[in-house]
Structure formats: structure tokens, C-alpha cells
Amino acid sequence: MRQPSGYSATQIGLHWVVAVLVAAQFVLHDGISSAWDAYTKGQDVAFSPVVFAHVAGGVLILALVLWRLALRLSRGAPPPPENEPAPLKTLSHVAHWGFYGLMAGMTLTGGLAWFGGVAQAAQAHNVLKVALLALIVLHVLAVPFHRVVLKNNVMLRMIRPGA
Template identity: 55%
Template sequence: MTETIRYSNSQIALHWAVAVLVVGQYLFNEPIAQAWNAAANGLPVSFSPLILAHVGGGVLILALVIWRLVLKSQRAAPPPPDNEPALLKLAGQLAHWSLYGLLAAMSISGMAAWFGGLDAAAAAHSLLKVLLIALIGLHVLAVIFHHLILKSPILKRII
């Protein structure tokens, strides 16, 4: 059995911190959606800690994604398994860069909508939300496929 090359501890911590924050954003988005709709209809928006948590969570996700990208530039990701087909290697790279891009775009569009009152940003945020869910689902399925079918050590690198 070959040795598994892991991500650094900081890369692993950032990965899971972003994952937990993203789950929280989806689970607790109703208060901010209600606040957005109220503001769009000219109604007052009262303070809610869940609204603050959603806005703060989005800002924090963006900061952590930027930090992750800085780390990525300093410490490359572990190489794919030797026997992985070139198409899977390419798909993995595209998926990871797409995740970074979508996470950043979600944060930026959310801030532009909330702080700038931009309807187009809110519409983009809603569309990106669906794309991000789909890509996260694909990411999880790919990990399961690698672990159970290909028997590759991909999962061990990030745990």
C-alpha cells in the first residue's frame, strides 16, 4: 500500500470550516430571504441574529476561500493517484476551481444584493445557489466513487 499524501492541516481545517459554513448558509437562509422580500416590498426589516449570521457567514466564506487560494499557491494540493485516468484528473481540477469560483461569486453577489440593494445581484445569488448545490453534490459523489469504486486514497487526504 502506498503512503497517502495529505493536505496540510490548515488546508484541511479551511476545507471543513467552509463546508460547515456553507451548510449553515443553506439551512438558515429563510430569515434573510424574508428580510429581502420585506425590503423589496418597502416593509421594514427588523434585526435578527440569523440575518446577521447569514451576512457574516458569507463574508467569512469569502475570506476563507481567499485564504485557501493563497495556501494553494504556496502549498500545492496532493497529486491525484497515479492510476487515475487523465479525464478524471481534469474533471477534478475543473470541479475544484469551479467550487472556489462559485463560493466567491455567491459571497460577492450576496453582499452586492444586501448592501447595494441590487436586484440583479440577488437574482444571480439565487441562480448561483442552485449551481453550488449541484456542484457540491457532484463533489460528494466523486469522493464516494473514488473511495468505494476506485479504492483511491482521495478521502484520506482531506480527513
């Protein structure tokens, strides 16, 4: 497979849509957390648009992650910047695949907890949430690191489509 010089417009769009949906999941967390606490105490859980949005958002994220994976596997990804040290290239590769795994894992554990009542899945969901948040912070901090330290403009790959 030929390695593209940049991400496609679809890949870029999916990246930003998923980023917004993941941010919304963190914002909507309190509603589903309260509903889960009520459920585990044997209380009735009434319909809540916030809970519905969190559940629907998770399902949508999984669908978009699968689409992103299909595009990445069929189209590929651009190479890392040439001036990026080999250990950072490896870390970047692991981090990107980690995003796919964590986002899929979050949806699956959330679904098992919410629809299956599996308490261990809820615990795993919380652990994955912390791991995903840490990876997001690392990902965001990589942008100024690339710009200031490595002096490359890797961020343009997520703004401007390439061939």
C-alpha cells in the first residue's frame, strides 16, 4: 500500500468529530454516573436525555472509530515528520493505535455496564477513562512540542488534507 502524504479530508473530519464527541462524553459523565449509582442501589432510573446522549454518543464514537480504522487500514497514514526521533515515532504509532483501542474499549465496557449491569465493566470503564484522558493530554501536548522543539508543523496534517 502506498503511504499517503497526508490525511484525507474524511480522515481529518472524523478526527475532529470524534474529538468533539469524546469531549462531550466527559461533560455528560455526571448524568450517567448518577444514574449508575442509583441503579446499583436498586433505585429506579428514569429516562434522562443526558444519559441517552452519553449512551448514544458512545455508540456513535464506536461506529466512527470503526470507520476511521477502515480508512487507516485501506488508505494508510502519512509518515511521521523526518526530524522526529525514532523513539517518538514509535510512541506516536503506539499512541494512535492506543486511541482506537481505548475508544472501542470505552464503548464496550460502558455498554456491558449499562445494558448488562456488569459492575466490573463499569470499573474497567473508569480505568479506561483515566487512560484515555492521559493519552489525550499527551496528544495535545505533542502539538506545541512538535512546533517549538522539533520545529515542524505536524498539526497541519489535521487541518489540511494531503494526497
